[in-house]
Amino acid sequence: MKLDKVPEVVIQRLPRYYRYLGELLEEKTNRISSMELSRRMGLTSSQIRQDFCSFGEFGLQGYGYNVKYLREEIGKILDLDRMKRMIVVGAGNLGQALANYQFDKVGFELIGIFDINPRLNGFAIRNIKVMMMDALESFVQENQVDIAVLTIPEEAALDVGMYLEKTGIQAIWNFTPVDLNTMLHICVKNVHLDENLMTLAYEYKNLLKKQA
Ligand code: NAI
Numbered sequence: 001m002k003l004d005k006v007p008e009v010v011i012q013r014l015p016r017y018y019r020y021l022g023e024l025l026e027e028k029t030n031r032i033s034s035m036e037l038s039r040r041m042g043l044t045s046s047q048i049r050q051d052f053c054s055f056g057e058f059g060l061q062g063y064g065y066n067v068k069y070l071r072e073e074i075g076k077i078l079d080l081d082r083m084k085r086m087i088v089v090g091a092g093n094l095g096q097a098l099a100n101y102q103f104d105k106v107g108f109e110l111i112g113i114f115d116i117n118p119r120l121n122g123f124a125i126r127n128i129k130v131m132m133m134d135a136l137e138s139f140v141q142e143n144q145v146d147i148a149v150l151t152i153p154e155e156a157a158l159d160v161g162m163y164l165e166k167t168g169i170q171a172i173w174n175f176t177p178v179d180l181n182t183m184l185h186i187c188v189k190n191v192h193l194d195e196n197l198m199t200l201a202y203e204y205k206n207l208l209k210k211q212a
Contacts, residue, residue, distance in 0.1 A: 006054050006055050006077070007054060010051045011077075013051060014074050014078055015078065016041065017051075017074055020037065020040060021067050021074065022071060024067045029067055030066065030067055030068065031063070031064040031065065031066060031067060032064050032065055033045075033064040034046075034052075034065070037065070052065070055073075080106060081107070082107070083104075083109050084107060084108050084146040084147055085143065085145050086103070086108050086109065086110050086146065087110070087111060087113065087136075087140075087145050087147075087148050088110065088113045088114070088148075088149045088151060089114045089115075089136070089150050089151065089152060089160060090114075090150065090151035091113050091115040091120050091123070092151065092152075094151040094175055095113070095149070095151035098149055098151065099113055099125040099126065099128070100126060102126075110126070111145070112128065112136075112139055112143070112145070113129070113130045113131065114130065114131050114132070114135070114136050114139075115130050115132070116133050118132065136167065137167050140169060141167075146169075146171060147169070148164045148171070149175070150175060150176055150180075151175045151176070154176050154178055157174070157176035157177075157178040158178055161180045161188075162183075162184065165184050165185065165186050171186060171188070172184070172186065172187070172189070173189050173191065174188050174190045175191050
């Protein structure tokens with residue numbers, strides 16, 4: 001597999017391929033042509049062939065792709081076949097919503113929730129009790145934590161991000177508006193839902209223009 005050469009844009013598309021292939025498996029579809037997959041996903045078939053070519057040979061010409069195998073291989077590239085252990089830091093509106101979602105289905109297990117608000121101490125979300133921040137360091141030492149989901153106010157983001165880095169956590173899924181990836185030396189993925197919403201506004205404007 002030519003993994004070193006996989007372009008970043010292709011990596012960004014892999015989760016979407018993974019999701020579609022999962023749906024196909026649920027429909028008991030065993031093989032799919034690039035043409036059919038492209039129709040479903042709104043990509044061109046040559047784009048799909050090119051993407052899959054960049055990380056290996058997955059299809060036989062004229063025979064289509066083996067859906068299960070392809071999904072497994074994409075899962076391996078994304079490291080989804082190894083369950084990763086997550087904690088949520090900041091059990092407010094967003095933290096609770098994320099903690100309530102079962103990311104287990106795609107390989108991420110929630111094992112702890114932390115906050116500084118004593119009123120949340122012991123409050124359970126999906127049977128996981130919120131713990132106070134002073135318990136975090138020993139929790140990380142005793143449990144193998146892969147990812148911290150950061151859902152705290154902007155003002156606290158950098159300090160807490162640096163603290164998490166110090167505890168040995170090596171990946172942060174950062175929902176705060178602070179772009180921590182430029183400040184920390186661990187893996188940080190910033191999520192800005194509002195940026196996505198702004199691009200929707202742009203597309204909506206164009207649709208309205210076309211209809212006028
Ligand atoms: P919230 O105020 O409901 O919750 C924040 C929680 O963090 C509270 O429970 C608070 O006690 C806790 N907290 C404060 N300081 C802390 C610290 N030092 N250590 C641990 N916990 C601490 O806020 P909400 O609405 O849940 O938003 C959380 C963050 O997510 C904010 O930074 C907000 O801007 C961001 N956000 C990001 C979105 C995105 O698309 N990326 C969408 C919505 C919110």
